Amino acid sequence: xxxxxxxxxxxxxxxxxxxxxxxxxxxxxxxxxxxxxxxxxxxxxxxxxxxxxxxxxxxxxxxxxxxxxxxxxxxxxxxxxxxxxxxxxxxxxxxxxxxxxxxxxxxxxxxxxxxxxxxxxxxxxxxxxxxxxxxxxxxxxxxxxxxxxxxxxxxxxxxxxxxxxxxxxxxxxxxxxxxxxxxxxxxxxxxxxxxxxxxxxxxxxxxxxxxxxxxxxxxxxxx
Amino acid sequence: xxxxxxxxxxxxxxxxxxxxxxxxxxxxxxxxxxxxxxxxxxxxxxxxxxxxxxxxxxxxxxxxxxxxxxxxxxxxxxxxxxxxxxxxxxxxxxxxxxxxxxxxxxxxxxxxxxxxxxxxxxxxxxxxxxxxxxxxxxxxxxxxxxxxxxxxxxxxxxxxxxxxxxxxxxxxxxxxxxxxxxxxxxxxxxxxxxxxxxxxxxxxxxxxxxxxxxxxxxxxxxx
Numbered sequence: 001x002x003x004x005x006x007x008x009x010x011x012x013x014x015x016x017x018x019x020x021x022x023x024x025x026x027x028x029x030x031x032x033x034x035x036x037x038x039x040x041x042x043x044x045x046x047x048x049x050x051x052x053x054x055x056x057x058x059x060x061x062x063x064x065x066x067x068x069x070x071x072x073x074x075x076x077x078x079x080x081x082x083x084x085x086x087x088x089x090x091x092x093x094x095x096x097x098x099x100x101x102x103x104x105x106x107x108x109x110x111x112x113x114x115x116x117x118x119x120x121x122x123x124x125x126x127x128x129x130x131x132x133x134x135x136x137x138x139x140x141x142x143x144x145x146x147x148x149x150x151x152x153x154x155x156x157x158x159x160x161x162x163x164x165x166x167x168x169x170x171x172x173x174x175x176x177x178x179x180x181x182x183x184x185x186x187x188x189x190x191x192x193x194x195x196x197x198x199x200x201x202x203x204x205x206x207x208x209x210x211x212x213x214x215x216x217x218x219x220x221x222x223x
Numbered sequence: 224x225x226x227x228x229x230x231x232x233x234x235x236x237x238x239x240x241x242x243x244x245x246x247x248x249x250x251x252x253x254x255x256x257x258x259x260x261x262x263x264x265x266x267x268x269x270x271x272x273x274x275x276x277x278x279x280x281x282x283x284x285x286x287x288x289x290x291x292x293x294x295x296x297x298x299x300x301x302x303x304x305x306x307x308x309x310x311x312x313x314x315x316x317x318x319x320x321x322x323x324x325x326x327x328x329x330x331x332x333x334x335x336x337x338x339x340x341x342x343x344x345x346x347x348x349x350x351x352x353x354x355x356x357x358x359x360x361x362x363x364x365x366x367x368x369x370x371x372x373x374x375x376x377x378x379x380x381x382x383x384x385x386x387x388x389x390x391x392x393x394x395x396x397x398x399x400x401x402x403x404x405x406x407x408x409x410x411x412x413x414x415x416x417x418x419x420x421x422x423x424x425x426x427x428x429x430x431x432x433x434x435x436x437x438x439x440x441x442x443x444x445x446x
Contacts, residue, residue: 040367122344142263
């Protein structure tokens with residue numbers, strides 16, 4: 001029982017800190033999203049596509065979570081977007097305590113969107129509330145249609161699911177209808193967006209979803 | 224500091240239990256392997272191929288680790304192999320405490336090989352020593368060549384790396400030479416086996432590696 005109490009206390013303190021950080025985003029009308037996926041699902045590729053598509057219209061800051069190194073931050077920065085790399089040094093997820101080290105660096109008065117790319121892991125990141133308005137869970141077609149059933153927490157805590165690498169559909173064994181049913185069992189009302197961050201196919205629907213939230217928030221700020 | 228001490232004590236007690244469980248395998252000349260990979264890399268597909276290839280020559284028991292459900296155990300059992308499903312109920316890895324619930328069910332006197340398929344996660348499983356002789360880390364070509372650098376612990380604690388889904392090579396952006404260099408930086412002396420569990424291409428080299436260890440162990444037992 002002691003162990004459970006400690007974990008609950010960690011989660012509760014994480015959640016209350018995340019709520020305070022989210023309030024800072026809200027004060028400035030900034031939208032926050034947290035992208036979760038297993039390794040190699042294409043999170044960074046989607047961030048790169050998104051940065052290019054929104055350039056000149058929305059101001060973005062990207063936070064990259066990785067165990068080690070700055071490979072992803074360098075990829076994103078090459079698109080002209082401010083990017084902060086957070087290294088967990090072996091840790092399996094980001095949390096709001098780590099965001100506490102990043103938040104003071106965010107130029108919130110001059111931002112529209114904060115994108116957090118979590119550690120490549122479909123399990124642990126979902127347990128820790130992040131200072132964002134929406135969680136996004138990605139998976140890629142080669143991973144198969146059983147992932148929502150096997151990793152339900154990430155999907156059930158997300159407001160949109162992105163199925164990446166549809167350019168590989170002719171070559172992999174995945175049943176998209178089954179995948180959609182598996183998501184619907186957990187969250188019947190959320191969109192499942194099929195796209196290829198590599199080719200750009202289907203990315204418009206993702207941008208449409210994201211820009212809808214951005215414009216809504218800008219409305220709040222300007223009001 | 225308190226937190227670190229607790230974690231070290233958990234790991235130490237996990238390790239000593241794993242060592243005792245491994246000694247039971249050794250007493251019966253049974254080989255144990257632990258397969259680690261991210262979600263959808265093809266661990267279960269490799270286990271299915273392996274079960275078919277070794278049928279009639281080596282006696283196998285498979286332990287399937289998943290957060291929820293028994294999808295993978297049912298897939299493996301369909302190949303006529305005894306299989307035990309372990310559900311972590313949200314936990315991100317297997318450990319030797321969980322194996323403690325399985326070990327009494329293993330018919331060690333009538334087994335040659337225990338295959339443990341860990342939870343789909345490239346981070347946490349590597350932290351917990353399992354009662355096996357060899358760790359095997361898998362990744363699949365769509366995941367990209369940067370995974371060993373980003374998830375070094377799993378690779379540095381493995382004796383063989385399996386690169387699955389080479390049937391997708393014409394359609395994905397992966398640099399196998401770079402991938403091999405990334406593995407070699409962590410473990411210069413271990414084999415990197417490229418294969419497709421789906422088509423069977425390259426699986427012979429994997430079976431050769433595994434049978435080499437099995438025959439060596441049978442020799443120990445019969446001596």
